[in-house]
Amino acid sequence: MTDTRIIVGAIAGAYGVHGEVRIKSFCAEPEAIADYAPLTSEDGTRTFDLTLTRAIKNGFAGQIKGIENKEEADALKGVTLFAERDTLPSLPDDEYYHADLIGLTVLDTGGTELGQVRNVLNHGAGDLLEVHGPNLKASVLLPFTMANVPTVDLASGRIIADPPEGLFE
Structure with missing residues (x-):
């Protein structure tokens, strides 16, 4: 919770031969990814000024300032894109x-971790x-529903869960 950046998408390679890139957006409103520019790489060393040019199958085609040809666009394949948290919209209480x-x-409803x-x-x-926990043989996948996770307390760093019977045995 200390990172001020949120992952919003990824570059999937070149689109055409004029330096456009394929963009996969992880945003609730996929086209909003361009609104959060400038975007940064995971390590924060690179900045990308992204403009979407059109919707394509499984994402968008876009132009990144300074990327002029297919080779430069292909070199960015696999780069994850992050936006500063304060540029993202505020969420309702239950999101x-x-x-x-x-x-x-x-924690379970009895306070057991x-x-x-x-x-x-x-x-x-x-x-x-x-x-994942020390008393678990393997990671457990807990459905993130109101019935299974009635309380999320970000301020205290905890979740109260009421998991289906037998899930954590």
Whole structure:
């Protein structure tokens, strides 16, 4: 929760021969990724001034200032794009950025520690919290629903969970 940047997309390679790039947007409103520019690389050493040019299959074509040809665009393939948190929209009370959930301690409704959130996954049917803990043989995937996770307290760094019976055994 200390990082001031949130991942918003990735560069998927070149699009055409004139320096355009393929962009995968991870934003709730995919075209909004350009609104958060300048974007940075994961290590923060590179800055990208992105302009979307058109929608394409599985994403967008875009132009990055300073990228002039296919070779330069291809060299950026796989670069993840981050935006400063303060440029992103505020969320309603019951919505969270995945980055805010990672690292939170998960407690059951009786106060027993179950583990910590290692990752937030979504395979199409809803978000899953990957919980890892010292008393667990393997990571547990906890469905991130109101029934299973009634309380998220970002200020105290904890989640109260009411997991389905047998999930954490």
